[in-house]
Each structure stands twice: as C-alpha cells, then as structure tokens.
Amino acid sequence: MREAGVDARKKRILQAIIEDYVLTAMPVGSRTISRKYETSLSSATIRNEMSDLEEMGYLAQPHVSAGRVPSHKAYRLYVDGLLQQEVAADEGAKAFFTDQIRPTEDVATAAAQALAELTRYTAVVMMPKQLELRVSCLQLVPMPKGAALLVIVTDTGAIRDTVIRVSERLDSDALFSISRLLTERLAGRTLQEVQEMLGAYARMNGPDARVLEGIASLAAQMEKQSAQDTVIVAGSHNILNYPEYSDVEKARAFLTALEAKEKLTHLLSHHDAPFMVHIGSESSIADMQDCAIVTAGFPVGRGHRGAVGVIGPSRMPYDKVLSALGAASHVLGELLGE
Amino acid sequence: MREAGVDARKKRILQAIIEDYVLTAMPVGSRTISRKYETSLSSATIRNEMSDLEEMGYLAQPHVSAGRVPSHKAYRLYVDGLLQQEVAADEGAKAFFTDQIRPTEDVATAAAQALAELTRYTAVVMMPKQLELRVSCLQLVPMPKGAALLVIVTDTGAIRDTVIRVSERLDSDALFSISRLLTERLAGRTLQEVQEMLGAYARMNGPDARVLEGIASLAAQMEKQSAQDTVIVAGSHNILNYPEYSDVEKARAFLTALEAKEKLTHLLSHHDAPFMVHIGSESSIADMQDCAIVTAGFPVGRGHRGAVGVIGPSRMPYDKVLSALGAASHVLGELLGE
DNA sequence: TGTTAGCACTCTCACTCGTTGAGTGCTAAC
C-alpha cells in the first residue's frame, strides 16, 4: 500500500477528464481519454489509473457501466492549479467591459449584465456597505407644480434623490438659498448626524417642514441602503441553458435561492484573496450544491472592497471564467477605486 | 341540423369546465362536472352537451379517453362575458399597490414587481413615448473632485442625471450661476432644440465646454429614451410555477421571447379599450401561443396612455387577473395622470 | 323530446421484461 499521491500522469488524465466533461456534460469513458487525449496509452491503462483516481476520491461513477465524472475534489485540485498561475487578464473581455460599463450609469448593474452576457452564466456584483458616509452637498432642484427634487451627494460620490413637495412660492433662487444654507450646516456630517440635527432645525424658521422631512427620510434611506452590502444579480435564467438544470424543479429552486440575497452577500463579503472559488457544498447554499461560485474582488475606495462573481454548474470552464472575472474586476476597480 | 348557438346551459357547463381546468390544469371529464358543478344533471347529459361544444370548437380532447380542455375560443367567450360586466376594482389589491409603489421611485418598475408578486405571473408595464419634451430646469450639483451632477428636469416631471467633469475652480455658487444662466436660456425648449442651441453656445465664453457636452449628451439620451415606448418586465420566472412550462425548452423559449421587447411594446402601445385580452395566437408572439396577455391602460398625462399587463398560461383566472390589473392601472393613473 | 343507465370501446399510464450497448474490472500474457 505505498500508492503515492497524484503523479503527473494521473494529473494529466484527471485534467483530460475534467475538460471533456466540461465540454460534453457526459460521463467520460476510458476509451475516450485514450483516443482523444492520451493517445500513447491504451484504454486499459487509463482504466487502471481511473480506478486509482476514483479510490482517491477524485472521480465518481454514476453507475458501474458509465464513464467517470469528476468529483468536487477534482475540480478543487484543478482550480487550485489554475489559481497558482497568474490569471491571464483577457484583453478582449476587458475591452468588452470597458465598452459596456458607462461610468455615469449604475456601474454595478451594468457590470453584472455584461458579465452574464459574456459568460452565459449567472453573474453577481456585491457593493460593500459604506459606514459613516458624510454629506458633501445637498441641493433642491425646482420642478413643476410645487415640487422639488432633493439631491444628496456624499463624500464618496454616491448620489440619491427624491421628489418632495415644497411651497409653491419658492422659486429657484429661494431653493438655492435653502440648499446653500443646508449644505453649509450639514456638509461633513454623517447621515446619522444629519438625521439627528434635523430635529433641532425644525424650530428654525428657515426652510419649510416638508423639506426637512424629505431630507430626513432620504438620509435615513441612504443610510439604510449604504449600511448593508448590496448584491445585484443578472442573467439568472442563463442557468436554463445547462443540462444540469433541465429539470424545472431544480431550476426553480436555484432561481429562488438567488433571491435570498443574504447568503450571497455573506459569501461575497468575506473576500480576502483576489480570486475565490467555491465548489459545491463549499458555498453552504442549499439548492446550489451542484454549482460553483467563482468570485473576484475589487477596490471601491476607502479600503473597502466589492466583489464580482459568476455562478454556474460545477462543470464550468474555470480558466475562461477566471479570466473574464479578472477583466471585470479590473475594470470595476479602475472605475470605483480611489 | 338546427342546433342553435350556445344556450344558457351550455354556457354554464363551459364555464364550469373552464373554472375546473384553470384550477387543476387537467382535462375535465363529464363526471366531474356532473358531480361538482351541475349536480342536477347526469354525466351522460353533460357528455352530450360537451360533445356539442366540442363540435362548435369550444372544447378539445387531448385524446379520446381524456376529458375536455377549453379551446382559445372558449376562453374568448368566457372573457368577453367578463369584460361586459364592470370589472370590480379589488380594494385589497389597490391597497397593496398604493403601498408598494412609492411616488418618489421608479413607478413603472415598482408597479411591475408588485403586480408580478400579486398575481404570481409575469407582469409588464409600458410607458409611452413622450415627444416634444421641454426642459423645465437644468442644474449642476457640486460633487467631490472636480465633478458635478447634471440634473435635467422636464415639464412632465421626468428627471435624468449624469455625472460630468468640470473645472476644479467652480464652487457651488459658480455652478449655481451657470445653472441659472442655462435654465434661463434653455427652459421651455424641446430636447431637440436644446441640442441644436448648444452648438451656438460653444462660442459663448461662459460655462466650460465639458458642461455643454454633458448637457448635449444627456439631452440626446433623454430624447432617445423618451422617443420610444419602454417596457419593463418583472416576475419573468414565475412562469416556472405552472405545469404548462414544466418543459425547460418551452420555459426558455418563453423567457427569450420576453427579452425581445419590440413585440411586447407593439402589443401594449395599441391600447384603445380600458382592458384587452389576447389569447394564444391573437398576440402574434410565437413562443407565447399557449399564453394569454391581459392588459389595462392608464393615463400618463398630455393625453398619452401607458399600459400594464399580465402574461401567463391561457389557463388563467381571468376575473382575478382583471381586477388586479384594474387596481394597478387605477393606482398608476392616479400617480402619473395630470 | 330531453334525460339517463348501461355497456363496449379507446387510449394513456405505469409496470415488467428482454435486448442492446457502453463501459468497467480482472486476468494473463508481453
């Protein structure tokens, strides 16, 4: 019993099995390997090797007379190999993302959509929570019929707006004065402080109460939104393209699982390495036991990090997905980092 | 051969079949009707009636020893009956929508999501194109690091914004002066005119060129967006809940068809009656031949009308869907009408 | 003339039973 670990030939065979299985989604037989990949070895030899690999837990047989299917452990070995190499940033993909993601739009949504389109899998983008956001500017823009658009800009460049009602008498100059006054008093304050201060201002005979209320509620909403990581999902029904999900029940379970974003957030928030790969049960999301989740982090300023990911069947061309993610995270980092 | 049309009893039986089929999705047998709906008649009698109804094209048999399934013609008759009555506005649904749709958010998206959640079908909302939009206000809001948020408000209350770069020297007062100057000159102009005028202003030594460019591009984008009907889809994968789509291929075809929005737009744009129902092939969307599309119109001001709709299998509780749509269109009309 | 009971008939569905083919494990020879 001195069978060593996985020697070079076993590794080659394992890789060949993975690649064939990724391509075809069918159990791979020894004859296939001997003819398409390791032409110098007979199927019998491959058979012996496969038998060893199975015993070591890298392969599984759906049933005795079927070929072999890679186990999660096999993917893990394969992916760890990939991750040790430099992940090549795919220039084509980078160009694609640069093209699709307009800095003036909602970058996260655009990125998720572009990534889903490119990989034909489900894509997710996580934007981290930003605590202690400080107001940088606050402005009222006149609108028809006694309404005004209240815009709050934070020091990180986040923008939020809402329509509020104001007195019909306030013209654009008056609104500007109010905006200036409010910006003067509130600039540099955290959203939390802004809400607290508004109570005191209610007694001030400056802006009318509806303006103050509007600010308070928008500040509250902003704080709530920014105080938690948000996840954006795109291309969720790409999953239907894969035979793993040709069963509607499974597909539905998957899509439902995507809607419970807490688990996803959790997964994407703890992102210490540049790339991470969760295979099968490693992700701890039930209904995604047959999936792999590949993610990449990117900086969003102030030392915070967001993450972008691809979710698909464990049978996935990890090399391609990794380089697409590399490109996506690169482009996002450039847009959102300091 | 003087069999008259559909007499009252035939209508009752047809309705019973439709209602049972909507509930169970299984072909309905004569015995079921005789026991659950028309208890005073024997199954044999029902059988004779069903045979007549089949001959008239209202029923079909999947195979000879299965029960009957309503044809599109049957749904049409049934729905026309419903439409002649006043569609009862479901107060519960109305409350639900009022609750879910915040006037300060993107109303169309919120409405689509709420409707999808309520009906458990796919929901669509169409916002009509608005030609000749006129600028009502234009304002630059200061942002950190030599950026500014350009906000354009139209006379209809539509808001669009984009981040542009401006000279670092411009403080909030300077930006306000520019805003005031620009609003003065551009207010009341159509988006088209604004773009044309900006060429002339390029020679003006007021605001810097990047501001003018920003305005031009935002105006162009606004014009493009407002010049075509837009459709928002929500709850697209609710379709997986129905046995009609337990085949993944069908589900995928449906979801793909939803992505080609032109057909949907076309359908929703020609909305003359308060309610419309397209059953099966009436919608002229391939891949939705087994679907029904139920829509309701609502006013969005200036005589324009939007539409909100539900897409699901033809086997659909039309009464419930109609009253949900009634509630949705009512709430939308109140928010968006004059 | 409309309604009903009864019965033969049809067709799907679920199950079983060979047959086929792919792929393996083992053995013996190289």
Add this chain to the structure above:
DNA sequence: GTTAGCACTCAACGAGTGAGAGTGCTAACA
C-alpha cells in the same frame, strides 16, 4: 508497467400487458 481479451453490470430503449379514466352510442324512461 502495459496491454489484449473476456466476463460482467447496468442504464436506456422498446414491446407487451393490465388497470383506470373517460367517451360514444343505444335503448329505455318521463
């Protein structure tokens, strides 16, 4: 250590069968 050969296993497929659901038709009844 590698390979050819062979027996073995098991899923997939098709054919055959019985049960059950539902119909159409006929004849009797009110």
